[in-house]
Amino acid sequence: MMDFQVVVLAGGFSKTLVPLVSKEVPKALLPVANRPVISYVLELLEQNNIKNAIVVVEGESAALLISSWISNNFVDRLQVELLPMVDKNAGAVMLWVISVPEDVGTAGAIRAIDHRLTATDILVVSGDLVSEIPPGAVAATHRRHDAVVTAMLCPVPVSGLSDSGSSGAKDKSKKTSRYNIVSLDPTKQFLLHIAAGAEVDKDIRAQKSILRAVGMMEIRSDLMDAHMYAFKRSVLQDVLNQKETFQSLRRDVLPYLVRSQLRSEILSNGVQSDENSNGQNAPQNSKILLSQLLANSSTPNFHEIYALGLAGYASPMRKTHKCCVYIANKSKYCARVNSIQAFSDINRDVVGDASHLSSYTFSAHNNIIHPSAVLGSKTTVGPQCMLDEGSQMGDKCSVKKSVIGRHCRIGSNVKIVNSVVMNHVSIADGCSIQGSIICSNVQLQERAVLKDCQVGAGFVVTSGSEYKGEALAKKEKL
């Protein structure tokens, strides 16, 4: 990873994840198998021998929480100073945690740390990524094509369980809001069109000029933008400076770069002359390019052919830039905690199908029960479950495909299926929890029945109450 700078966008208090996030728990600290989600990204970086990383957090309070968590938990591996940012490179990873104002968007976040970006290329990773795909692979693709941006795409994760009981229609609406529509060239190396956000639900509008240059594009809805991008630093900075209205890397910067790839504007102002040769010295370049094409040293890609297009007619050469993709292998796990559904899916996966990500050791029953946990008689904890430190369970309980955090007190005859129970939760006798997420310090009184609910931190569910598909939270202002 030579001359790459890594920026982790850890976000702030994401609105889509209410009531899971709260003042005390910003998005980056949401537990996935009882570990904050950001730890997965940091470990991924560490495993890939990345020396530098900047963690950008929205809002000061969130930044404080996150940096204190990092300094506490990565204490053996690195040291992190609290704000204002001071480098300490005692560990393997050098981390800066930087806070930016809220609501500036991802593009704003990069703008705010503009002065810190020095490397040739920038790797931007979303802090909610749970993945095993080496960032180095994305960086290598980026370098190989001399691209201005390389986006990682991963197969759309299979969402929801058949027995989770959520209705089909609801599922569908979630799916469409979450997925991308991407167009690739036939070699599947270049990104020709991307629709994100609200555009996904609109008609697909493919640019004819790009289609003409490529001949054929593959429009797919089964790939998801994993929010790991490699940017050419100078291009990224130029775009952010020129387009002051851009707020989001995903929705503004990336689509802009993709749209303008055959008529590059960013490279035309001379800043880039040495780094990207496409734009300058047209006649010589076209000759070189042409001879390369004729020599057939490597199959020319459509950008080069297109750039040559008018050269024969003595017009100035076209400026093009490349937008590449790295498509993650289907067998590799890759998902983002960007919705409540995703949160439960990922929790389930990390103790289930993608257990290698969790770095826990599983018992013979394919589950993790902390030695300090106490189980009553006739209580069963099924495979793909987790019961963490200091939690106690009464008699005749049954836990299936669920994650239970630390120091929970669970009474007798409690059923927990397909759920996530965070820390310090007390669950009284006879409760039934299905497909739900119970945040820390929640109190469930006797015989409470929850199905497909989210219960915010500190909430009290009164005895005997039944809820289905609801978000329950204390009235607090975030």
Added chain:
Amino acid sequence: MRSNGSASSTKLMRSSRSLDRKKLRRNSSLVMKSEALDVHRSLSKGLAKSESKPRCRRYAVKKIPPFTAAAQCCNVGGDDMVAKKGGRGEDTEEELTRVPLQAIVLADSFATLFRPITLERPKVLLPLVNAPMIEYTLAWLESAGVEEVFVFCCAHSKQVTDYLQNFDWLNHPKFLVTTIESYNASCAGDALRVIYERNVIHGDFILVTGDTVSNMPLNHALKEHKERRKNDRNAVMTMVIKQSKPSPITHQSRLGTEELFMAIDPETKELLYYEDKADASKGTVSLDKTMLFDRSCISLHNDKQDCFIDICSPEVLSLFTDNFDYQHLRRHFVKGLLVDDIMGYKIFTHEIHSSYAARVDNYRSYDTVSKDILQRWTYPLVPDVPFLKNSLTKLERQGTYRASDIGLSRSAKIGPFTVIGSGTTVGNHSEVSNSVIGEGCIIGSNVSIDGCYIWNKVTIEDGCKLKHAIVCDGVTMKSGAVLESGVVLSFKVVIGQNFVVPAYSKVSLQQQPVKQDSDEELEYADNSSGNVEIASLPNTAEMLEEESRTEVADSQIQAASEVDGVGFIWSVGEKGHEEEWRHSVAPIPAYRLIEIIKTATEELEISNADSNILPPSGELEHDSVNDSDEDARDDSAHFEKEVEATFLRAVNENVKEDHVILEVNSLRLSCNLASTDCAGALFYAMMKLALDTPHGSPGELLKNVAGVIGKWKKVLKYYLPSLDEEIEVILKFEEMCLESTKEYSTLFATILHVLYEKDILQEDAILNWAAEKEEADESDKVFLKQAEKFIQWLNEASEEEEEEEEEEEEEE
């Protein structure tokens, strides 16, 4: 198969294409050879058979034994398609168990691109490398296993049927050719409707035009089609496509066709989108979002060519009958099926790789296909293989074909890729290259011919120069005459001594028909005599015009006569001249190619400019809404015009109300608009009509309005199912008063009242509109104020009602 030798084409695109082909050929030469041999064998067999048969037999529409419903049921979709035994009528049992493979050949292209030649001879009989085009089509169909062909003739139908009879196509034992004549078909849709009425198609059939040149085997595509049909009864058509090079200029420079955008499901090969007359002003291809609902991948192509060979199920014919407004096979039928998902009919594609398929659609494709034939891509349909009616030639070096009995001067130079037909003589020091010369031509000395198509019995005197021209039968070029690029000389034209025919001119003995307003003109001119009558002119104004035109033509003829010639030089329309180069035999000049590329690039600039003012992400949604709004506005403007035209026609021709509704509905579907748009558009059309009806005072105008609205109330009411539509109408009216028909602005309130009284608008609609408007800008409230009194009155009336009700309630 002989290698091409040095295919030293100067065009980069062309050579790269042939490079590809060569590679392909190397890979698949074995397969190709065997396929080709098969085809060849069956071809020569057919020839032998046909020659042994007696020539004259009564020609009539063959009677086909009616199939029982049961037989049809169990047969359609049966596997065993290719017949081993072709004998009809001998074995009734066999007749019942299988349906012969049928084909429909449209021997009329319903276009005017080959004028003026097609005024005198139908397009399918024009010689393509010395054999009439239809020969290629029929020979291919026969070799591909088709057993029964219906040739649909319209223009010059007599010539076509005579030809088929004289050349023995109608008497084949295993290849039944039947002609279907119609004099009033004006489009492919009409033709298929006529064929449907005849009830002759009983199974899957091949639909081609009589100008198709191909050597593709059909069995594979047919099998695919049938298997799909087994699983999905809605898979009614398989369209044959072929790879072409992606570039803004490929389609234009190769076959002179428009750029084509297609979306295909890569798994099932279902066709999802087809845009051939690309709207250049739109920089994007817009695909419906629903396409990605049940599949995760679509391929969008700019690199495919439509071969215009369709394998259809019998439903296709009935679909044409059901949708009487379908005219064009692609523009209406294909698009209609793709847009309309109610019936759920599907079209699939079959891509051919090693075989050849192209359609001679215009002069440019005539040139291209001719060259492909000379370069043997169409094997076995090449000049030295006896596929029926072409005179035999022998292949020599450099792709030169010569008939055995030609008279070549020793000093004449015959260049590469040239055909010299039998009985032709070429004089001293003449040079011929890349050209096709027909039979019995006399070419003098010092003549230079390059890239020309010279048909039969043409006389070219000494010193003539011809470049990229088409010269029809019986033409005489006096010594020293020159044809510049792209010239077409129709039958028996005489070009005088040293006369220079300017580039892209078309010269004919026929006068140019008077301008017709439709762009979809037909090759109507047929009157079985083969001679053309120019449509008689309905009124004197046009007569005068015609006379003045004749004068012009006369002066032209005089100009020509001065140099001893005979013929009219056809004038081309203002726009026509600009477009002439697109479809000409002459290669596209380099500067035009640059223009095309530049247009494509400029488009890009525009689309980029759009994106430059991209708002921040939060507003992105808003922006794209605007975008689609703009499209929608275009659409709806177009729609409004169409509705207006429809309505006016209805008024003038006294069309029934139900029919108007039907037509407007189909318009709405084709423009993809909501029914609220219909109400607005219809209302607009009515008000426009009232306005256009002569009137002296606002009072009379009001009367007009009342009259029109009263008369067409039923139609308008049909589109006003709810309050929303009624409010839409008011808003529309308001907009009209402000913009297009300001005459109404003073009458707004009065007309509103009229509409209320005529029960077009309900009280609630008007009140809702008023309430909506309440918050508008002051400037926007002009009409609200005007209607204030009326609204007040309505309000009071309703209050009274309410009060009454209340009182009633109280009483209770």
